[in-house]
Amino acid sequence: MGKKVLITGATSGIGRSLAYTLAEEGYELYIVGRSDEKLAELKADLESRYTQTCVCYRVDFSRSEEVRSFLAQKLQVDILIHCAGIGKVGDFKTISVEEEQEILQVNINASVLLLKSFAQRFVAQGHGTIIVVCSTAAFYPHPFMNTYASSKAFLHHYSLGLGEEVRRYSKQVKVIAVSPGPTRTSFFNPQTKTKMVQSQTETKFEMSAEQVGESIAKALYSNRSSVTIGRRNQLMTLFLKCLPLKLRIRLVGNYIAKGV
Known part of the structure; x- marks a missing residue:
């Protein structure tokens, strides 16, 4: 295929799954993460399985100077898939201002720098695709994940x-x-996960990182500006939109509060 794809947040979860999915399809990989050790491990495994080389970049998106330094390299690719993001479960008493500022820095400030830069490059080169991994949390308020959901709402609107x-x-x-x-990833810490998932039935609503990665890879060929991953998520989003806003917020808050 020969196309070059840059994946941020590639060392875990959805980003890591995408790296394997796209390597299987023949893409040249440029992966971004904040851990040298995890990047080296992923690079070694990918290159042991596939013929393409894998180029790594260590970038901490919580540090604007690192993002700007990475962008200054003017990397030329055909596709950007922006998976990097962070979040935290808690309320206005338990999540510190510093933690909220870090979420906003990674999910909003660094994302705008990245997306704006690559949009300009792709227009200049005459082609390119940007995939922005948002969340169904962007579609309505999420008490106890308030800053995360709000940042994803911004990212969703900004992308459109x-x-x-x-x-x-x-x-x-x-x-x-x-x-x-x-999605079954390490986004939630084990203690939060245990509190939130009270039964095996509830885990059925989760998709695996591999399933999500495969769906995102298919979205590369879509002409739609917004894609909700997973049939259940599509139906749940439609259902919640039919409810009064106050009830919608209460239901979501009651579920997430179990993890606090």
Whole structure:
């Protein structure tokens, strides 16, 4: 295939799954993570399985200077898949201002720097696809994950607006916001996970990182600006939209509060 894809947040969860899925499809991989050890492990495993080389970049998205330094390298790729993001479960008493600022820095400030830069590059080169991994949490308020959900709402809206702006310059450049729902990753710490998942039935609503990765890989060929990953997530989102806002917030808050 020969296409070059850059994946942020590639050393774990959805990003890691995508790296294997796209390597299998023949893409040249450029992976970004914040751990040298995890990047080296992933690179070694990918190159032992596939013929393509894998290029690694260590970037901590909580540090603007590292993001700017990475962007200054002017890396030329065909596809950007932005998976990097962080979140935390808690309320306004338990989550510190510093923790909230870090979530906003990673999920909003660093993301804007990255997406704006690659949108400009793709328009200049005349082609390119940007996939932004948002979340179904972007579609309505999430008490006890308030800052995370709010940051994803910003990212979702920003991606849609950026896509329309880009479209006026080039029909060959796409921006697609993809929104997975609950996914079996290390996003939640084990204690939070144990509190929130009270029965085996509840885990059935989660998709595996591999399932989400495969769905996102398929979204590369979509002409839609927004894609909700998973049939259950699509139905749940439609159902919740039918409820009064106050009830919607209460139901979501009651579920997440179990993990506090």
